Amino acid sequence: MELAVAPPMDSGQVRAGGELADSYLDVRDLTKIYATRDGVVRALDRVSLTAKRGEFLSILGPSGCGKSTLLMIAAGLIPGSSGEIRIAGQKIDRPRTDIGIVFQSPVLLEWRTALGNVMLQAEARKMEHKAALKRARELLASVGLSDFENKYPHELSGGMRQRVSICRSLIHSPDQLLMDEPFGALDSLTRDQLVLDLQQLWMKQRMTVLFITHSVAEAVFLSDRVVVMSPRPGRIDRVIEIDLPRPRTLAMRESPEFADYSRQIMELFLARGVLNEHPGGKAE
Amino acid sequence: MSDQTRTGEVQAKPDPSSIGEIEARLQRRRIQREKSERISAIVYPALVMVALIGAWEAASRVFGVPQFLLPPPTVVAASMHEHANLLIKESLLTSAEIGLGFLLSIVVGVPLAFAIFLWPPFARAVYPLLIASQAVPKVAVAPLFLVWFGFGLLPKVLIAFLIAFFPVVINTAIGLASIEREKVYLAQSMGLGPMATFFKIRLPNALPSIFAGLKISITLAVVGAVVGEFVGGQGGLGHLLLVANGSMDTALLFGGIVALTFLGVVFFGIIAVVERMVLPPHAISAATGARESM
Ligand SMILES: Nc1ncnc2c1ncn2[C@@H]1O[C@H](COP(=O)(O)OP(=O)(O)OP(=O)(O)O)[C@@H](O)[C@H]1O
Ligand SMILES: [Mg+2]
Numbered sequence: 001m002e003l004a005v006a007p008p009m010d011s012g013q014v015r016a017g018g019e020l021a022d023s024y025l026d027v028r029d030l031t032k033i034y035a036t037r038d039g040v041v042r043a044l045d046r047v048s049l050t051a052k053r054g055e056f057l058s059i060l061g062p063s064g065c066g067k068s069t070l071l072m073i074a075a076g077l078i079p080g081s082s083g084e085i086r087i088a089g090q091k092i093d094r095p096r097t098d099i100g101i102v103f104q105s106p107v108l109l110e111w112r113t114a115l116g117n118v119m120l121q122a123e124a125r126k127m128e129h130k131a132a133l134k135r136a137r138e139l140l141a142s143v144g145l146s147d148f149e150n151k152y153p154h155e156l157s158g159g160m161r162q163r164v165s166i167c168r169s170l171i172h173s174p175d176q177l178l179m180d181e182p183f184g185a186l187d188s189l190t191r192d193q194l195v196l197d198l199q200q201l202w203m204k205q206r207m208t209v210l211f212i213t214h215s216v217a218e219a220v221f222l223s224d225r226v227v228v229m230s231p232r233p234g235r236i237d238r239v240i241e242i243d244l245p246r247p248r249t250l251a252m253r254e255s256p257e258f259a260d261y262s263r264q265i266m267e268l269f270l271a272r273g274v275l276n277e278h279p280g281g282k283a284e
Numbered sequence: 285m286s287d288q289t290r291t292g293e294v295q296a297k298p299d300p301s302s303i304g305e306i307e308a309r310l311q312r313r314r315i316q317r318e319k320s321e322r323i324s325a326i327v328y329p330a331l332v333m334v335a336l337i338g339a340w341e342a343a344s345r346v347f348g349v350p351q352f353l354l355p356p357p358t359v360v361a362a363s364m365h366e367h368a369n370l371l372i373k374e375s376l377l378t379s380a381e382i383g384l385g386f387l388l389s390i391v392v393g394v395p396l397a398f399a400i401f402l403w404p405p406f407a408r409a410v411y412p413l414l415i416a417s418q419a420v421p422k423v424a425v426a427p428l429f430l431v432w433f434g435f436g437l438l439p440k441v442l443i444a445f446l447i448a449f450f451p452v453v454i455n456t457a458i459g460l461a462s463i464e465r466e467k468v469y470l471a472q473s474m475g476l477g478p479m480a481t482f483f484k485i486r487l488p489n490a491l492p493s494i495f496a497g498l499k500i501s502i503t504l505a506v507v508g509a510v511v512g513e514f515v516g517g518q519g520g521l522g523h524l525l526l527v528a529n530g531s532m533d534t535a536l537l538f539g540g541i542v543a544l545t546f547l548g549v550v551f552f553g554i555i556a557v558v559e560r561m562v563l564p565p566h567a568i569s570a571a572t573g574a575r576e577s578m
Contacts, residue, residue, distance in 0.1 A: 077469045095472035107466040111488050111564045120484070124474035152564055 024053040024208050025074065025176070029083035032069050042233035043069040046083065049227055049236060053088075054206040058219040058226045060265065062274045066234030067212045068104060071180050074210060075101055087176075097125075100169030100207075102182040106161035108153040114140060114160075115149040118167045125172055132171065139167040142197065159186040163194070170201070176208045183218065192250060195221055199247060220261045221248055228265055230272055238268060355535040363535035364542065370524070371543050378520040379547055381437060381509035385444025386502055386551070392445070393452030393501075394494075400453070401460040414453065422447050423511050430516040440512030440520070447508035448501040455497025459490025495559045502555055506548045521547070 032044040043066040051057045059067050072078045073085060076096040085092045100121075108117045115136055122132035140149055143163040153161055162185050169177060183191045199222055202209060213219050219226045223242050230237040242261055244252065252258055269275040337357045343349070344356040351359060364371060400407040425446065429439040463486060471481040513522025521544050528536035 072469070075469070075473055077472060095469075097473060097475035099473055101470070101473045103466045103470070105464075105466065107464065107470050109467070109485065109488070111491075121474055123484075124471070124476045124480070 023050040024055070024088055025049075025051040025057075025210065026086040026089075027070075027074070027083070028085070030070070030073065030080045030085060031082045032066065032073060032078075033081045044073075044080070045233040045235045047234065047236055048083075049239070051208055051210065053208055056202055056209045056211065056222055056224045058211045058213055058223040059229060060213060060216065060219045060226055061229030061234065061237075062231050062269070063214065065229045065231050067214075067229065068180050070234070071101075071178050071210065071212055075099055075178050096176075098174060099176045099178050100172065100174035102162075102165055102169045102177075102179040104180040104184065106153070106158075106165040106185075108161055108164060110153050113150045113152055114145060114156065114164045117153070117164055118171055121168050121171050127172065136167065136171055139170055140164070143167060143194065159190050162186060163190075166194070173205060174207060176210065178210050180212045181214065182211075183213075183215075191218075196250070198222065203247060216262050216265050217253060220244075220258060220265070221253060226261075226265065228268055231274055237272065240264060352532050352534045355538060359535050360538040360542070363533070364539040367536060367539060371521075371539060374519060374521045374524045374540075375543050375547060377437075378509050378513065378522065378544070379551075381440040381444055381512065381520065382502075382505045382547065382551060384437075384441040385508055386448055386505040388441065388445040389449030389452050389501055389505065390498070393449040394456050397453045397456030397460065400457045407457075411457075414450070418450055422508070426511055426515040429512070435516050435518055439516060440509050443512040443515075444505045444508030447511075448505035451497040451500040451504065452494075453497075455493045455500075456490060459493030459497075460486055462493070463489050491563055495555070495563065498555050498559075499552060502551045503548060506544065506551065510544065 027047060027049050030044055030047045031042075034041040034043055047066075047070065049057075059070065061067055069078070073080050074092075076092045076094055079093075087096065087098075108114075109120065112120065115133075118136040118139060119132060122129070122136065137146075137149065140146060143166065145160060145163055145167075148156060148160060153164075156164065162182060166179075166182055169179070183194055186194065195218055202222075209222075211219070211222060220242055226240045226242060228237045228240065229235065240261065244257060244261075266275065270277065340354075341356045341358060344354050355363075396410075400411060422443065426439075426443050429442055433439040433442065467485055467489065468481065471485050476484065509520065510522035510525075513520040514526060517523030517526070521540050525537060525540045528534070528540060
């Protein structure tokens with residue numbers, strides 16, 4: 001457990017894109033304590049990390065290690081208990097509106113159609129209606145929901161709902177995308193597709209992405225860097241730089257380099273007791 | 285051709301047409317079932333109703349039950365026909381009391397619920413009193429209202445209001461409060477202000493619960509109006525009941541009850557129709573749950 005110190009962060013590296021990236025998201029010694037009826041819960045313990053502008057950063061960790069909490073704080077939606085979080089040097093003390101956010105659950109308004117839910121974002125931001133409508137339709141089409149624009153959430157499958165919520169987070173082309181296990185509820189095929197779509201979108205728009213997942217493959221596939229968190233209390237265990245060429249392809253997942261990154265992470269989880277092998281035992 | 289279609293295509297090709305047939309058949313069957321369900325939803329209870337009325341008619345004739353105890357339906361119908369004008373006049377008056385009392389409970393109840401929701405100290409101060417006030421038997425307050433407000437329309441409206449407004453307040457307040465935390469977070473991250481959040485998200489989110497409250501409230505408003513007329517009426521169906529009772533005109537008494545029931549159903553129906561127009565389909569099916577799931 002005492003290993004759980006954030007390694008020194010990279011300083012002004014040249015990114016894959018070529019530009020000299022400054023630190024955009026800067027989390028310093030962030031601690032979050034939940035005071036509950038039956039005692040305190042230490043959700044985050046002195047977490048420090050930075051993300052450069054346009055970087056794709058994944059947070060990977062076991063259930064309950066504080067990933068969602070970190071995301072909520074990064075969105076300015078809940079306050080940290082100590083430490084601070086800065087965006088482009090600016091301290092966050094209120095909900096950020098420069099973001100697109102995808103929650104762990106779809107969070108759709110039941111009384112709005114799929115299209116209406118995507119358009120909510122546009123309405124809230126007073127975007128030009130016609131252009132926004134066009135973009136909303138394009139986004140829905142890009143995730144295969146053209147025929148479901150006018151369906152209400154209860155008429156959609158769980159995966160479709162989550163796709164609608166992803167479209168909603170993108171319609172205003174935010175500077176930063178915060179995604180909390182956005183593909184968790186999806187079947188693996190749709191998941192692969194959306195992972196590819198997200199990569200393409202990111203390569204086009206180069207927004208800064210904070211992507212929470214507990215899929216090792218997803219994290220390695222998408223990220224510039226993967227932040228691995230230790231089990232509760234959530235700390236940063238290791239930051240792994242993923243040095244694979246882009247665009248990454250599904251075939252690349254079978255490559256030795258990819259497998260190497262996956263193994264690094266897996267071994268970390270084994271060492272921390274997040275995963276336990278049963279040598280010689282039967283599969284349970 | 286036969287050679288090539290034998291293996292792969294034979295399995296793949298014929299499907300689309302036959303699947304299309306299956307689809308069409310299932311869709312037809314679904315439409316048919318929905319239609320027959322809709323019809324049976326009306327026909328079955330109507331049949332039971334007719335059977336009950338028939339049994340009542342037969343019983344009162346066969347056993348020779350005195351008419352001042354239990355007049356047969358035909359006699360009730362005749363009496364209603366005879367007193368049609370009176371029944372309509374009193375129904376209108378009672379309707380006015382119900383409608384006004386109900387409107388008043390919306391006009392007072394909904395803003396009160398808003399205040400309870402938006403201003404926690406107010407909620408803490410008022411909520412317990414509101415709950416406690418329900419322990420006061422409101423029927424017992426009726427005579428007091430007569431003393432204060434005389435014998436006109438006002439006391440009846442107020443009694444209807446007093447009985448009807450509680451469910452409006454409680455359901456609205458509960459509807460507003462029970463919202464997923466993430467929905468509020470979402471609104472914040474989109475830059476929606478508190479007002480816009482309230483009207484775009486919280487209020488629509490509360491509507492199913494509010495309508496559930498309104499439906500309870502409207503039936504209570506009917507009770508309230510009749511109680512008011514019982515206590516100090518110079519008109520209205522409640523008063524008619526007392527008069528018919530005094531003159532042992534049991535047939536007219538039944539006629540009054542039928543008229544009141546009719547009023548109650550109509551008012552409830554109006555709310556249900558408005559609800560259907562305001563809410564998306566699924567929310568209503570959730571409210572009427574049992575029937576839809578059959
Ligand atoms: N509002 C809250 N009140 C009290 N405790 C909380 C609250 N939210 C989270 N926690 C606790 O904080 C810890 C971290 O929760 P969090 O939701 O951030 O985990 P997570 O990493 O997102 O898990 P998962 O992968 O299962 O979503 C958990 O132990 C949880 O019980
Ligand atoms: Mg989570």
